[in-house]
Amino acid sequence: MRYDSITDAIGNTPLVRIDPAVHGLRHIDLYAKLELLNPFGSVKDRAAWNMARPHLAGAGAGDSGRQVVELSSGNTAKALAVLAGMHGLGFKSVTNRMRIPEIKDLLLLLGAEIEELPGQSECLDPTATDDPLTLFHRALSEPGSTYLHTDQYFNPRNTEAHLTGTGPEIVKDLDGRAPDWFIACVGTAGSSTGVARVLREHDPAVRVVGLVAAKSDFIPGIRTIDEAHEVGLFDPGTYDTIDAVSADDAIEGMLTLNRRCGILAGPTGGAAYFGAVRQLTMMDSELTERQSAVFIVCDRVESYLSYIRRRRPDLFGRPPRTNAPxxxxxxxxxxxxxxxxxxxxxxxxxxxxxxxxxxxxxxxxxxxxxxxxxxxxxxxxxxxxxxxxxxxxxxxxxxxxxxxxxxxxxxxxxxxxxxxxxxxxxxxxxxxxxxxxxxxx
Incomplete structure (x- = not known):
């Protein structure tokens, strides 16, 4: 398979059946959409390219001093840093707090500028009119801004990337049928919203499960339900059910994918697998006909070793944690x-x-x-x-x-x-x- 540009390799990721001996479901075929195999390593490659492309298409020598900017501390920032660099532009990641050291180091390696603004809360709060992070976001959106702002939390091109890519790919790989179940972690809500819309166009009976992080817990790439309501693309009506998973649940699911399925998923993919099996197990025994379900493996485990080590030192041969929340x-x-x-x-x-x-x-x-x-x-x-x-x-x-x-x-x-x-x-x-x-x- 030959491409003229690395961006041509974005999308068309495999849909892999999980061995029933691993998940234990008797009447449901469970599939993993392996977005970790995108060229920059995550599901965010699709949205980053779709959002950045209009800005980058007209970029020329006169734009060399300009920057692509995004309020991101994770995979969207990583993909945009690569894309901006390919087009001779700088990239700035603006965030309240860069919580994953490996991502921060990789962004710096890619030549990104990181600005940690003193926001009052951990994420963008549009209602906080005096919050520096909110003020910066509004300034980016004003006419005449010198930044090339991709605006992942409110940009419909985020959702569009999955309307035209991820969703149709799932239907194609299931021989033209939508799955009975779609389970998705909620971050910016772009992938879950876009895929759900496509699947329901093929079959309105598709049931969509949104997974959020347990309150006060931190899972990279997943928001709590309160944080999700601050995202412009999030619509509770997209989901038939919204369920919470803990960081420990996410790591357990991740270990199953890593060790038993050969899928080097990170904690987000682990959360999706854990939440999918928990939800589907409740229905499995009542079924008389076979059904299918799909979840998304968002990214790879290597970027989160410090996060996992802090949560589960025993996995690295260290003493178990004590006095942990x-x-x-x-x-x-x-x-x-x-x-x-x-x-x-x-x-x-x-x-x-x-x-x-x-x-x-x-x-x-x-x-x-x-x-x-x-x-x-x-x-x-x-x-x-x-x-x-x-x-x-x-x-x-x-x-x-x-x-x-x-x-x-x-x-x-x-x-x-x-x-x-x-x-x-x-x-x-x-x-x-x-x-x-x-x-x-």
Missing amino acids: ADLSEAEIRAAPAVDVAGAQAWIATGRPLVVDLRSPSAYAALHIDGSVNVVDTLFEELLHGGLPFSRSRPVLLACPVGEQSARYAALLTRMGHPEVRSLTGGIIAWRDAGAPLVRD
């Missing part, structure tokens, strides 16, 4: 001691609690509670592995973007024996919305 039960999290904004203000006025802000350094720098200290969540988790990081005699107030993450850590510190720790209900966003004072570095 993922070990908490839902009952413990619900029972975590918390305080609302008014109560927190009154408590802080006594001068007693140590206020710990768990957000990224850039978010903390933008706006934070006066007198608070910043310990980013990943570092805070590492500290807890060694035991209580604070004296039991010092009360502690924990704050995060919306109060979900801090609730987990408050529950964990309570379990570890800290007598007076509370989570700020609603987080820094609730504090801001209540008009409580915030300071800026």
